[in-house]
Amino acid sequence: MSPIVELKDVRKSFGNLEILKGVSFEVNRGEVAAIIGQSGSGKSTALRCMDRLETIQGGSMMICGHRLEDEKIDLKALRRDVGIVFQSYNLFPHLTVAENVMLAPRLVKAVSRAEARTVAEAVIAKVGLHEKLEAYPEQLSGGQQQRVAIARSLAMEPKLMLFDEVTSALDPQLTGEVLKVMEQLATEGMTMILVTHEMGFARKVADRVIYMRDGKVHEVGSSDILRTPSTPELAAFISEAA
Numbered sequence: 001m002s003p004i005v006e007l008k009d010v011r012k013s014f015g016n017l018e019i020l021k022g023v024s025f026e027v028n029r030g031e032v033a034a035i036i037g038q039s040g041s042g043k044s045t046a047l048r049c050m051d052r053l054e055t056i057q058g059g060s061m062m063i064c065g066h067r068l069e070d071e072k073i074d075l076k077a078l079r080r081d082v083g084i085v086f087q088s089y090n091l092f093p094h095l096t097v098a099e100n101v102m103l104a105p106r107l108v109k110a111v112s113r114a115e116a117r118t119v120a121e122a123v124i125a126k127v128g129l130h131e132k133l134e135a136y137p138e139q140l141s142g143g144q145q146q147r148v149a150i151a152r153s154l155a156m157e158p159k160l161m162l163f164d165e166v167t168s169a170l171d172p173q174l175t176g177e178v179l180k181v182m183e184q185l186a187t188e189g190m191t192m193i194l195v196t197h198e199m200g201f202a203r204k205v206a207d208r209v210i211y212m213r214d215g216k217v218h219e220v221g222s223s224d225i226l227r228t229p230s231t232p233e234l235a236a237f238i239s240e241a242a
């Protein structure tokens with residue numbers, strides 16, 4: 001099986017501060033990879049590089065067949081293939097749930113209104129919000145807004161979904177409903193990379209766990225490494241997170 005995501009010795013600096021110091025890992029189609037690690041270890045930067053929201057200074061990255069260090073990369077094609085969801089939902093307040101979800105397919109894929117509506121209804125149902133199609137974001141809880149943000153990404157029919165601490169702003173109950181949606185996606189075979197502090201979720205859902213420390217992959221393996229870490233640093237991180 002050839003990997004859908006392949007990072008080789010990726011280096012990224014802001015000014016003369018090196019943030020990613022040679023990051024390498026692979027993710028295969030249909031896998032769920034969880035990136036864990038202390039705040040400031042470069043997790044978000046790595047994820048942002050994968051959608052080319054940041055450019056890299058060294059190494060190579062192949063994402064869904066797109067070579068990210070290629071200066072002539074087709075960013076529109078990359079972003080059709082890769083969905084990214086952040087901690088903040090950034091829904092348009094003046095648009096309904098359905099309209100928020102229809103926007104990108106209409107603009108980027110230039111599909112008809114009717115077709116966009118059909119897709120929107122399907123993905124909004126998938127995140128369990130069918131009864132909220134005509135609601136406005138302010139009428140929804142944080143967890144519901146985050147599920148709309150996930151639906152908005154799914155409407156583009158991505159090959160890969162990236163999630164950056166999507167539940168960090170939510171209280172435990174709302175976190176649970178968002179994690180449930182992500183678990184469902186994983187079950188359906190979506191390839192996902194998630195930065196998360198939810199160790200229980202990583203243990204349960206992740207096929208691959210990537211522990212980042214100081215801009216490098218310090219330990220990588222199946223979710224077994226959360227039970228039996230081989231480095232003292234990961235062991236300490238897990239006991240702090242528990």
Ligand code: ADP
Nearest residue numbers: 014015019037038039040041042043044045046
């Ligand atoms: P994490 O997501 O693991 O908490 P980040 O990738 O957000 O870590 O950040 C890693 C380091 O890079 C931090 O020291 C942060 O301050 C720095 N950093 C992130 N983005 C920028 C930026 N746009 N400009 C300068 N420094 C940044």
Ligand code: MG
Nearest residue numbers: 043044045165
């Ligand atoms: Mg981060």
